Amino acid sequence: MFMKYKNCLFFILIAISVLDAQSDRVSGKIRGKAIDGISKDPLVGANVLLLPVESGRGTMTNENGEFVIPNLMTGLYSIKVSYMGYASTIIQNIEVSPGATTEILCSMSVEAIEGQEVNVVAESMENTVDVKSVVTQVKYSGDQLYKMPVSNFTDVIANAGGVVKTEAGRSRGIHMRGGRSGEVAFYVDGILTNDPVDRSQGVQIDKESIDVLTISKGGFSAEFGEAMSGIVTVVTKSGSKQDYSGNLIFETDQLSNNNSIYNNNYGKYNLQFGGPFPGLKKYLSFYLSGSYSGSDIVSPRSIKLPHSSYTHPMGTFKMTFSPPTSGFNAIVSASFEDKATESYSHSISKGDWLRDYYKTFEGSRRLSLQIQNTLGKNTAWRLMISTFEHYNNYGSGENTSYKDFHYLSTRLDWVNYAENNGWYDPKTRVWKELTDANGLPLISDSYFVIDDLSGGTNSNPIQLSSLSYEDQAFYYYYYTQGNQFDLSKGMWSSESEKVVAYNQRWHEAGSWYIPAFLDEESNYYNSADSSAHFKEFDEKEYASYLFGDDDFQRSNDLWAYLGNMHNGYYYDRDIFNVYTFGPGRPRSHKSISTHSSVEFQINTQWSMRNAAKFGFKTTSSTMDYRDIQFANQNPYFDSYSYEPLSGSAYAENTYENNDFILMSGLRWDYFDPNVESLKTSLLVDDGVVERQPASVKVKLSPRLGINFNASDKTAIYTNYGYFVQFPQYSEMYQNVYADISSGLPLVGNPNITPEETIQYQFGLAHKFSSTLGLEIISFFKDQMNLATNRTYPVLIDGQVASVTVMEMEDYAKIKGVEFKLKLNNFSNLTGDIDYTWMSAKGTGSSNREYYYLYIFDSDRPLPVKEYPMEFDITHSVKFNLNYYLPASNSNSFFGKLTSDWNFNFQGNFATGAPYTPTDIYGKAMEIGSKRMPGYKSLDMRVEKYLNKFSLYLDIRNVFNWINTTYVYSYSGEPDTNGRPPVFERSRYLQYIGDTNPISGNIISSAEEAYDT
8 A cells, every 4th residue: 555644643732931042044134224204315424233232233324324234143133223313213123034135224203302212123024025135045933833733844845835745766855846855955053964975864953943944945155055956054043141941842642542543652842941151141152952752653644554663852952152242153053863763564564573674773963163253344254163973774673783683484494393383483473382292291301401502511501491482492303303412411413413503593694603624724714623613793804705805705705614694584474475474684784974074254245235255165074884785695785984075165246236136156166086986998807897096076156146126025036056966975985896796786986977957047026015925936957967877788707797887867857937925914824825837857866766667677768858757746836824813902711712822724735746657568658657646735733822831733634635655557546556366277276275364264276265
């Protein structure tokens, strides 16, 4: 069943006050003009002070009454404008956003009373659309995120216009404006947190810790790189220097003891606390947030699946040092997360085997130091030092060590013997007492064991009846079926028999016994010792063996005796293979990457109209990767440790006039793979593959943006950008030194050039009023040099083979139009409604599409034109609307009950994604020529405020709509392949005499077996 079914989730919130937060990403600035309120003439030489006065920041208006205060950390500000003969004006709540200019107009009146001050709220806070920007972006405050029915900020991104989130197929992930997954860069407090190993998001920040979330979909600055589709910046909260405050949040879906589909044992705890540092109130503040969440299922479905739970602790910390009379500030920011997720497999869901199935452990650590100071009145510098670590481990046996993996199946003769005698049930893995056909015990109290496995020694033999039924069955089998074990003496008949039995005790991938005297060429040979040596699997030793020369492999032959280790990937199968009983193939995947960066930037407002910034960044990465799918002499195994180096530099200037903005920039990217790659020619006849050092890659990326203001309410803007991104490291470095003669090798290519995107964008922004605005944006993206795979013939030791290598041959053409209606307290409604039309066509939806589709279907032709990609959603309508019912002044119970409510609605309605159909013979037809059913969802969050407490109800998929995420290629349906089984009498005769797994009756005919 490939249907996704989201159920309602019910949460309760208990909150104590709200933290006063201040953002601190890349600085922005305030630009304004002081005029006479009646004549509208400019006021020359007016004094402009940033409050509080102790900040030491201020300026004076020029001959046109204009002023600018640059290099301000993002957040809310107040300024005071004074002029002789006029009442001083204080403008409050001026919001400064990352990399943006906030414009204000100060209209001053003649002073009627000496010392009179006028307080106003900045008009910029009421803007619905930004008519002074060349960047297409959406910004959410922490308060807005808190009110949304979302679990994390990734959910917010997925509901943005022009964004598609795929949950099935090989392209799963976030796709922004038709780009592949991994083309969006995520910045958290100034740090690029994408893990270049797989270009994943890398860090997840609890939504309660976020102060500002900004999503940029086009026209972003040359400062941002390693992204071809979009930029997401997250600014975490900071503590106030005035007061201590905090939040306590508890969420649950367990409102009753009824085990319904709505009760998934979900729970979340979040605690936030911040304020001034004791004894240093004027200088130092801190913010701390920690949360823990977990559930029996990762994603709610119509049927509860076992072994699908997760746990997810995370935390955020920030400390800010900012002296009151200086432009200097220093910020330490850190976060961590650890997530453990169990995996479900339907084929082994019967019985007890799921508990040993795959489990994934993933997490991150982030630490940064940001220092900023001013150089004079209009220039500031910023230094960022950071480190970021991401790990991902998964494997069989709930990710136990590869060498600890072992289990039983009836493929082991002694287990098969035990099952046939009724002592063992492979489905439940339950052992019973060893009895004969009459039910009499077979194990006498007089039986003893002197053996390493049991712990028995000559001086202290172990009574066999004291061991587990499993151990009893093991020894009893070798006693009765070949006299290899003598129960009267409690010893093995010979050393060789002992070794054979030891290696048949379990299916295991991590330990075995080598009789040292059997192979004189082995390093394990010891003529003076005839005992069996216990050998543990060592991953590094194994890697050395695989990558060593022939002489090294002969002397260190890990399979000198058995030939291959027991791998344990055989199953005890049910009738017709409907279900299997076994944990699957032993698998161990361990990867950890650490990325340390140093970045320096200078921002200068070098004239009233021009602002420039220059910067450079260098990043050193360390990657340790090990993946073992099965261990033998011809394995599918990859292990490496590399240290690539990357760097960038950029320069950008922004010219701002009253009705014209011009942003121009240039970015330089550098990448050194620091490894060898396969030579272009792969034809060899001596078994040796030639390699060459991978070259350093350098790319220039120009950026240009223009904004024309037709009026103070309407603007037309356009931008052009050239964006580059290096392919994910895991694809570049995969199997670079592996044995390409085994398996179906997929070899990385560190010598490839970066992926490229040219993007054009045209936009119209119009502000109907302070509460209603409209944006229309059209975009076009030409993507080239995208990663894919190609297969080449090789000749190794006279044998023809093939190898699949990463190449840069895919391309895509994407275009679309977005209409966004924005509301700001429009009849108490705030939010946006977005419609997007998009066409995303290309030759490949993901970098491994060729490997999985074409290498196993040689008749499938390579694409020669653009086809709809897996995330080509033609039409979509998305909205997030917030309705607030203000608090009532009434003291009556009814008045208080019916006021101070907040309602938030989030909807997503879209046409279906494309899929490639197959004909009745299973042959693929035109790529993406059919569409799956459309998608629809509506989520809701309702909150009632009660002084310092609040209660809320969070409902996901309000109408329980079922959405299809995957279909069978022939039928186009999610729950049937359209191919009913054909009765072939000879095929079903083999099941006569077996037990019907449903009814328990004995099958007596082929027809009955078919009906089963």
